[in-house]
Amino acid sequence: MELILAILIGLLYSAGIYMMLRRSMVKLLIGLILLGNGANMLIFLLGRITKGKPPVIPEDSAFFTEIYADPIPQALILTAIVISFGLQAFAITLLKQVYKVIDSDDLDDLNTTDDDI
Amino acid sequence: MTDNTIILPVIMHMLIAVVLIFLWNLPRVQKFVSVAGSILVLLVSILMFYRTWTTGILTTQAGNWQAPFGITFVSDVFSSMLVLLASIAGVAVSIFSIVGIRKERLRYGYFPILHFLLMGLNGAFLTGDIFNLYVWFEIIIIASFVLMTLGGRKPQIGGGIKYVTINLFASIIFLTAIGILYGLTGSLNIADLSLKIADVENRGLVNVTAMLFFASFGIKSAIFPLYFWLPASYHTPPSAIAAIFAGLLTKVGIYAMLRVFTLIFVPDDFTRNIIIIIATATLLTGAFGALIKKDLRQIFSYLIISHIGYLIAGIGMFTEVALTGLMFYLFHDIMVKTNLFLISGVIVKIRGTVKLRELGGLYDEYPKLSLLIAIVFFSLVGVPPLSGFWPKISLLYAAFETGSWILIFAIIISSFFTLYIIARIWAEVFWKPAPALDHLPEDRFSRMRFFDKTTMILPLIILALVSVYMGIAAENIMLISKHIAVEMIDTSPYIQAVLGTN
Numbered sequence: 001m002e003l004i005l006a007i008l009i010g011l012l013y014s015a016g017i018y019m020m021l022r023r024s025m026v027k028l029l030i031g032l033i034l035l036g037n038g039a040n041m042l043i044f045l046l047g048r049i050t051k052g053k054p055p056v057i058p059e060d061s062a063f064f065t066e067i068y069a070d071p072i073p074q075a076l077i078l079t080a081i082v083i084s085f086g087l088q089a090f091a092i093t094l095l096k097q098v099y100k101v102i103d104s105d106d107l108d109d110l111n112t113t114d115d116d117i
Numbered sequence: 118m119t120d121n122t123i124i125l126p127v128i129m130h131m132l133i134a135v136v137l138i139f140l141w142n143l144p145r146v147q148k149f150v151s152v153a154g155s156i157l158v159l160l161v162s163i164l165m166f167y168r169t170w171t172t173g174i175l176t177t178q179a180g181n182w183q184a185p186f187g188i189t190f191v192s193d194v195f196s197s198m199l200v201l202l203a204s205i206a207g208v209a210v211s212i213f214s215i216v217g218i219r220k221e222r223l224r225y226g227y228f229p230i231l232h233f234l235l236m237g238l239n240g241a242f243l244t245g246d247i248f249n250l251y252v253w254f255e256i257i258i259i260a261s262f263v264l265m266t267l268g269g270r271k272p273q274i275g276g277g278i279k280y281v282t283i284n285l286f287a288s289i290i291f292l293t294a295i296g297i298l299y300g301l302t303g304s305l306n307i308a309d310l311s312l313k314i315a316d317v318e319n320r321g322l323v324n325v326t327a328m329l330f331f332a333s334f335g336i337k338s339a340i341f342p343l344y345f346w347l348p349a350s351y352h353t354p355p356s357a358i359a360a361i362f363a364g365l366l367t368k369v370g371i372y373a374m375l376r377v378f379t380l381i382f383v384p385d386d387f388t389r390n391i392i393i394i395i396a397t398a399t400l401l402t403g404a405f406g407a408l409i410k411k412d413l414r415q416i417f418s419y420l421i422i423s424h425i426g427y428l429i430a431g432i433g434m435f436t437e438v439a440l441t442g443l444m445f446y447l448f449h450d451i452m453v454k455t456n457l458f459l460i461s462g463v464i465v466k467i468r469g470t471v472k473l474r475e476l477g478g479l480y481d482e483y484p485k486l487s488l489l490i491a492i493v494f495f496s497l498v499g500v501p502p503l504s505g506f507w508p509k510i511s512l513l514y515a516a517f518e519t520g521s522w523i524l525i526f527a528i529i530i531s532s533f534f535t536l537y538i539i540a541r542i543w544a545e546v547f548w549k550p551a552p553a554l555d556h557l558p559e560d561r562f563s564r565m566r567f568f569d570k571t572t573m574i575l576p577l578i579i580l581a582l583v584s585v586y587m588g589i590a591a592e593n594i595m596l597i598s599k600h601i602a603v604e605m606i607d608t609s610p611y612i613q614a615v616l617g618t619n
Contacts, residue, residue, distance in 0.1 A: 020286070025278065032285050039292040046300025073299070076248055080292055083255045087288075090262055091281055097266070098274050110275040 005045045012038030023107045025095050032091065036084040040077045047073025118614070120168065120175040123192040123243060125161045126200050129154065130236035137229040144223040148215045151228045155208040156169070158235075162197070162204040166261075169197040170597075175615035176245070184615050185309035189245035191615055195444070195601045199242045199372060199432065202448060205583060206364045206455045207235045209576035210357050217357040217462050222267050234260035234361065241369050245615055247298065247381075248305045251291055251438055254337070256285045261366060264358045265350065276350030283346040287336035287588060294329035297322065298381075308615035311380040311608060327382035331374065331392075338370025341398035344422045348406060352414035352471075353422070356462025359414065363421050364455030366491055368447060371428050375443075379605040380612075384435055392433035397527040400426030404534035413464065413471035413546070416538060417457050420497075423531050427512055430524055434515045440602035442511025445594055449504040449587055453497045456580040460490050463573055464546065467562040478551030486574065487547050489581060494539045496584045499532060504587035548556045 012034050019031030047070050055071040057064060102109050133154035140146050143164055169175055169192050192200075209357040211231065218227055227437070237256035244250050262284075266277040299305060301322060302313040317323055319383045332343070339347040346369070384392065403423025410416045431443025442463055461471055467483070468476055480487045492503070499505030509532060562570070587594050604610060 020149055020282070028282060032282070032289075035286070035289045036292075039289050039296065040177060043296035043299065046148065046296050048300075072304075072305070076295075076299070079248075079252065083252070087255070087259060087262075087285060090259060091285070094262070094266055094274065094277060094281060097269055098278060101271050101274060107278070110271075 001049060002045065005041060005049075009038050009041045009045065012041065024105050025098065025107055028104060028107070029088070029091055029095060033084075033088060036080070036088075040080055041075050043076050043080070047076075118172055118175055119177060119431065120172075120192075121177050122161070122168070123165055123175050123177055123190055123197075126158055126165065126204065126239040127236055127243065129158050129161065130232045130239060133158075134229045134236065136225070136230035137232060141226065142224075144220065147223065147228045149542065151211045151232065152208070152215070155204070155211045155235075159201075162201045166194075166197040166201045169194055174610060176614055178469070183280060184245070185304050185306035188249050189306060189308070189615050190243045191245035191611070192243055193306075193601075193604060193611060193614075194597060195372075195375075195604070198448065198597060198601070199368075199451075200239050203235065203238050203242065203365055205579070206361065206451060209455060209459065209580050210361045211575040212572055212579075213360070213459050213462065214357045215572045216565070217459075217466075217573060218355055219268075222232045222355070225267055227264070227267060230260050230263045231358075233363070234264065238369060242372060244245060245307050246305055247295055247307055247310065247377075250307075250376075251288070251295055254291065254369070254373075255288060257366065257369060259462050261362060262612075263444050265362075267358075268355075268372040273353045276353035279346045280350040283336060287333045290329055291333040294326050294333060296330070297326045301326070306615065307376060307380050308606060308612040311607070312616075314381055322389075323382065327378075327388065330377050330382070334370045334374040334377070335395075336370075338367045338374065338424055338425055338428075339422050341395055341402050341422075342427075344399070344403070347422060348410075348415055348418040351418040352412060356458050360455045360458035360462070363417065363458050364451045367421060367425060368451055371425070371447065374515070375432065375605070378432060380608050384432070388615055389433050389435055391427060393521055393524055396426050396433050397428035397523050398426075399423070399429055400527040400531040404531045404538075406574045407538050408534060411473050413542065414458070414461050415477070416542065417454075417461060420457075420492060420535065420538065421454055423452075423535065425509070426531060427528065430512060430516070430521075430528065434512075434519045434521060434524070436519060437444075437599070437602050437606055438511055438518060439515035440605050441595065442508045442515060442599045444598035444601045445508035445511065445587075445591075446505075447585065448594060448598070449496070449508060452494060452580050452583050452587070453505070456493050456577060456584070457497065459576055459580070460493065463562065463577065466565075466573065467560055469561070473545045474559050475552060475554060476546045477549035478547075479552075480547040489574075489577060490547075491543070492581050493577070493584065494543065496581075496588060498536045498539050502588050502591070504584045504591070504594075506588065507591045509599075 016035030016038055019027045023102045050069040052066055053067055053069045055069045136150055137147050157555055175192045177190045177549045178184060237253050237260055241250060241253035244253060254307050262281050265280055266274055302310055304310050304313050336343045351362060400423055407416045407419035427446050428443055465471055496503035496505050499509050500586050
């Protein structure tokens, strides 16, 4: 399980970076989404995957006595997913605005601000 | 010591922003609420700084979950001083925005977003939890994205795309680093991490994580070679927005870097050398970049990068003197850089352009305003006794002490270039006779009502006064800086205050 996840994370990161390096802005956005998912999976993997154990203490004991599932990585990922939701929604709106203004999907068509070098 | 008032600078900005959203269609009321709210937050920040300075480190545990399990908010002298400076900059920018921001932008929620941005900044300065720091960073960047692209002109969204992409990328690196750190230690509280990181056996992975943090904060604070997004985007938004970005957004990266590298990963010789080399390159490339630009705001953007180099240099040397100089420079830089971009906003109102070629003759028309601007320029360059001079002395002294000759060279060269660039700006914008242009842009400043003029000049005066105070009463600021530097080298008071034990 860990090995599969590790390979998956590697694939997500590399695909994300590859997509970010393309000139098309839609692909850039997809790259960012893939990278974000990769980071979330990484937190999931590094939080130790424990199958079938509850993250709660039995009623009659004061602390954990056996292996338990750590709930914090899930909480972190949930937060990160919600944040990336908002950021992606903003980025998509921004791309639409860019498309309306320059009528193109190519990042090279935006390079007008630096022409006075 | 537990003290719940330290959460106030965060909550108050949130409340102001919410109230402003309800006043969506009333820009006039919005202006009033924003300025009044900012002043209120400033008063609370002063109180918070006073209490931190007199009683020591203050903490509060969110939801009463004891550290390291809950989210901790910590106010040590470093945090509260930055909150104070951010509040001063916030007051200045919100006063400037009354006239400095166009109606179309005000109608699309400029003021609420500005306060959300300030909330994010205060939150980032006060949090004691690394994941919470990530969340505040996201709040800051999403607010800054909206401010950056509000209005939607072509150069603005062009700059916006670069800014959004690189900041999202930096956040993902930050998140990755947090994930690895959690996997290594099983904790997220910064004070707890600083104890637990020593027990980790896999030192290689610890160093990799440290470098991931460095890269992520490096992108946000625009260090060499990760600064390229800054000059491509900072000159595009309106001056009031650029001012808050220039003064505070890059500094938040430096703040996070200082926290992480003093508490969690104390830099070893190898890391220090890398940081010193990067600092040298940042100092020089920023100065060279500013040298070739012909646009006032682009020159200022490159100066931001160059002066980030001084701050990075302080981290690289990591002695008490160096950290003292770094702190002083950080305080000075927040005030002066905010002021510079506000000045460019006033110049735009007067001349309608920021291109050096088309500017000139300002001194003839506005001698008093020019002298005010001259004070700001002099403190930027570091003419004694103004504020830029003292931290440079400390940094140079520290560089001599540690024998970083390359850094001494870079600091002197960069200071010299800053002097040259400012002298050129002075000559081109203020002394040179106004060029004869076919399309003479109208002077929108002189036609303004007295009240409007005051709201544009008052922020400049406030910030300039703070700069002058920092220069003349340098011993007070030096005392604060030194206190912070001592706390950074011996972090046990911080850890003790957060965890409540030894």
